Amino acid sequence: MAKNSLINGSIWEQYSQKVQDRMNNPRYMGEITEEEAKARGGKLVVADFGAESCGDAVRLYWLIDPKTDRILDAKFKSFGCGTAIASSDTMAELCIGKTVDQAVKITNLDVEHAMRDTPDEPAVPPQKMHCSVMAYDVIKQAAANYKGVDPAHFEDEIIVCDCARVSLGTIKEVIRLNDLHTVEEITQYTKAGAFCKSCVRPGGHEEKDYYLVDILKQTREEMERERLQAQAEASAATSAKAGAEMSFEQLNLIGKFKAVEGVLD
Known part of the structure; x- marks a missing residue:
């Protein structure tokens, strides 16, 4: 037949x-x-x-x-x-x-x-x-x-996509380095999720410990927290620099106290 x-x-x-x-x-x-x-x-x-x-x-x-x-x-x-x-x-x-x-x-x-x-x-x-x-x-x-x-x-690492043998660390690194926003972009860069698609989201061919949708969401949230932290640190550094450039007479009592402490140190 x-x-x-x-x-x-x-x-x-x-x-x-x-x-x-x-x-x-x-x-x-x-x-x-x-x-x-x-x-x-x-x-x-x-x-x-x-x-x-x-x-x-x-x-x-x-x-x-x-x-x-x-x-x-x-x-x-x-x-x-x-x-x-x-x-x-x-x-x-x-x-x-x-x-x-x-x-x-x-x-x-x-x-x-x-x-x-x-x-x-x-x-x-x-x-x-x-x-x-x-x-x-x-x-x-x-x-x-x-x-x-x-x-x-x-x-070497936890494997997320068995089909393409792509690790959790690699996926996170690729998202960060290339500022990826979608699962489709992750697949384009790493081939993860291109085959049986079980690792893309729950409900696929087999159950997984890690899914691309969750890794992307968590990594983007980490990147946003790091961005806000960097902004806050940059703002604080700018304020500190501006304060340092003020004359001793322009400082308030606390500022003068800290300035004296700095000299003594």
């Missing part, structure tokens, strides 16, 4: 040809056994990660040269939709040949860009972007297993 008879053909048009190819013919699906790792002189690392939002799960196998920390081979098993399979397959390919420290820097955006047919056309529809996030998270888990640390070790 043709795929257009199963679902509307326009849906398939939102997936790149690379994604469709990897859905049907993944190149790195499988597993690496302890026996194989030993025969090839490498260390086997196995990591699991599941996405609560959609119920998908992925298992990643790394074969690592312990002398160089370089990933000699990578395989995966995926329990999820076709997009999860395509993302995991691409992720495994991106890992091969990199050191563990290099691999952990692979983001979900790197995975999504690698699946594009052309640089300017997204590989998957926005609501499926979270599948590439799962591929990113399992890399962190594998690196953590290899190094004996917690996966949080690889996160």
Whole structure:
């Protein structure tokens, strides 16, 4: 049965040809056994990660040269939709040949860009972007297993937008530096909220601890308080300067007392 008879053909048009190819013919699906790792002189690392939002799960196998920390081979098993399979397959390919420290820097955006047919056309529809996030998270888990640390070790800040891996600190900084006033501007500058949109406001694909609408409101309020404080300090400094320029005879009793104190000090 043709795929257009199963679902509307326009849906398939939102997936790149690379994604469709990897859905049907993944190149790195499988597993690496302890026996194989030993025969090839490498260390086997196995990591699991599941996405609560959609119920998908992925298992990643790394074969690592312990002398160089370089990933000699990578395989995966995926329990999820076709997009999860395509993302995991691409992720495994991106890992091969990199050191563990290099691999952990692979983001979900790197995975999504690698699946594009052309640089300017997204590989998957926005609501499926979270599948590439799962591929990113399992890399962190594998690196953590290899190094004996917690996966949080690889996160510098609180992540607000999982799809674009944009942190709370980055969003606040961009709002301040560029004097942003709308969520659309935040998305334009950072890509946060451009995909599944769960981080934009409550009620999206999944529940979040931080939302762009709230971050924008709070940051703008902080900026306004800081502006008013700076104005007040500037006004006080101007008044103090004007007072200092007055002659001793022009000062009132309190002013003369403070002037004498200043001289004594």
